Amino acid sequence: MKELISTLYEYGIWANHRLLMQAANLSQVQLTDRLTKGAEPILPTFGHLVSADIRWLARWQQQAPPAVTPADFPTLEVVRQRWDDLAAGRRAYISGLDDRALREAIVWPSAQDGTRIPRWQAMVHCANHGTQHRSELAAMLTELGHSPGDLDLILYCRERAQA
Numbered sequence: 001m002k003e004l005i006s007t008l009y010e011y012g013i014w015a016n017h018r019l020l021m022q023a024a025n026l027s028q029v030q031l032t033d034r035l036t037k038g039a040e041p042i043l044p045t046f047g048h049l050v051s052a053d054i055r056w057l058a059r060w061q062q063q064a065p066p067a068v069t070p071a072d073f074p075t076l077e078v079v080r081q082r083w084d085d086l087a088a089g090r091r092a093y094i095s096g097l098d099d100r101a102l103r104e105a106i107v108w109p110s111a112q113d114g115t116r117i118p119r120w121q122a123m124v125h126c127a128n129h130g131t132q133h134r135s136e137l138a139a140m141l142t143e144l145g146h147s148p149g150d151l152d153l154i155l156y157c158r159e160r161a162q163a
Helices: 002-023 028-032 042-060 076-095 099-103 119-143 153-162
Strands: 105-107 116-118
Touching: 002 042, 002 076, 002 099, 002 119, 002 153, 028 042, 042 076, 042 105, 042 119, 099 119, 105 119, 116 119
Parallel strands: none
Antiparallel strands: 105 116
């Protein structure tokens, strides 16, 4: 299970990098204007992703999540830096987990009744959440003529195996 979770997050880092590379070609107006694709503009969507990643890591560690919002990430460089910092911390956290810790029940944050789920399920949920929003970002970037290309997990795994 730990290897699967690690792979999902390393894939996310790879896909985030591809998205950020293409987003760097955009103007500030393009980053902040609402487009026909996506729920929010590009920069706030990146901000949502990184702020959610930060809050989820705290939840996995059963800490109070910091009060971060997409507005705390006003530039792509700030997004990139926080993701780089987060990736290192998340790698260290995941590598320290054993099977017992992965199965340990943690409180699901939106549950009013204190529902608890296994830590591994929360971690997979967060990885899937990121994939959903990366799809939105890819559609918006493509709409502006800056497609990130294929973000398929299998492509990532193939590239990783060839390296």
